[in-house]
Amino acid sequence: MFDPKKLEQVAKQIHDSMPQPVKELGNDVEHKVRQVIQGQLSKLDMVSREEFDVQTQVLLRTRQKLTEMEQKLAVLEAKLDEKDQD
Template sequence: MIDPKKLDDIAQKLSDSMPEQLKTAKHEMSKQFKQILQTQLAKLDLVSREEFDTQTQVLLRTRQKLEALELKLQELENR
C-alpha cells in the first residue's frame, strides 16, 4: 500500500495550504485529511510496488516458457 509517511506529508501540505484563519485547527485538520486519504485509498484496488514487480517477473518467465513451447511445437510440426 502507500507509505504512511507519504500520507502524513500529503495531509500536512493540505493543512498548510489552508487560510491563516483556519490554521488554529491545523493539527486536527491534518489528522482528518490523513484519515480521509487513508479511507479513500483503501477503497482503491491497488497493489504494492513489490507485488507489481513480482507479478511482472512471473509474466516475463511465463512468456519465455510460452515462446520456448511454441518453438518446440513448430519443430515438431516441421518433422
C-alpha cells in the same frame, strides 16, 4: 500499498493550509485528514509498485516459457510431419 511518507506530506500540507483556529485542534485534525485521504486512496483500483514489479516479472517468465514450449511443439510437429511423409 501507498508510500507513507507521501501520505504524511500531503496530510501535513492540508493541515498547514488550514486557518489558525482549526490548526489548534492539533493531532485530531491531522489524524482525520490522514484517514480521509487513505480512505479515498484505498477506493482506487490500484496496486503497489512492488506488486506491479512482481507481476511484471511473473509475466516475463511465463512469456519466456510459452516461447520455449512453442519452439518445442514446432520441432515435434516437424518430426511428426516427416514420419507421415515416410
